[in-house]
Amino acid sequence: MANIEKLKQIAKENSGWLEEAKSRQKNKGWIKHSQKIALKVLRAIREKGMKQKELAFKMGVSPQQINKILKGKENLTLETISKLEDALEVKLIFTGEEPAPSDLQVWFEDIMSLDLGSFELISKNIGFNDSKVESYYGKTFSMNKAKNLEEKFFTNKSEENKEVEYV
């Protein structure tokens, strides 16, 4: 037979959960953004083999601040997001002015299919540095794949390729 009365006597305090849960529900919108940014940052530092302390140093903030950001519960300022983008050389938010990744991807694949040259040459010609192009293609076009394509194009070509200037 269960002794609920004794249980109620023992349970003197209330859980802190409900208040926190209601707050999460209320701030659902920006919390979602914060979570997605934190996740992108975590994956970026993992890929780069960067420690949180290094990122903090690059951004000129404390490691504690980085740790808070990575939990995905911070209401990040635009300034902080920009600093993250610069430190990691990845795009974290899109405001509609840059070409959307899907547009660049289509363009890139057209060029590759025309057999015009290597990843490096293309990067230079579209005015982006390698890592910026790569950040647009994070998932769809990794550096390994790019290097493979680069090898493919260079090994298939003769001397004539070296003389050609692509504009």
Added chain:
Amino acid sequence: MINCRTFAIVNVIEDSLFAIKCNELDEDEFQRIFNQWYDIEYLESFFEENKRDLQRAFYNYISVEDAVLKTVNEAEKLEQKLIELATKGEAYDEETLQSLFKPLNKSDESKYPIPDLQKSKAYGERYKSWLRIYAIRINENTFIVTGGAIKLTATMNEREHLKAELRKLKHIRQFLINEQIIDKDSLEDFMELS
């Protein structure tokens, strides 16, 4: 790993849901579970460590990133339901605490095999979340939450963090028996919510 040898009991939902609060920690287990499921750093690290478990047809070979986002989405839905229960006594889809908690041993696949995703669709069951809340049932309407976890394997014995939850359940059950809150003959008192 926290063993929670000494603890207090707190109220979550009046008279029906309680939770333990390990003396080593600032948060009670109910708070801690949800804070963990919304902690992107914890989740990314957890799924990266347990990547092998994700690389199965059962999970559609989900990536670490997608697993993290799936977890926060599911935690949000579950929490929403629990907020409604806490504030109105009933979730909008009419689920109650009693209907949310199921006996633990019935989910142990070594005894009762869970159909995989394909079979689930055939049987018309909804795909189970990998979030788990563990509790001891005191009576039909009263539960004490002892902890929670992300369960990616069929049984609890396959992973350290799940074994730790099982140890907590046993330890707290013994306490409740010693305090004569439940008696040792009660069967099926280990519960899980998913």
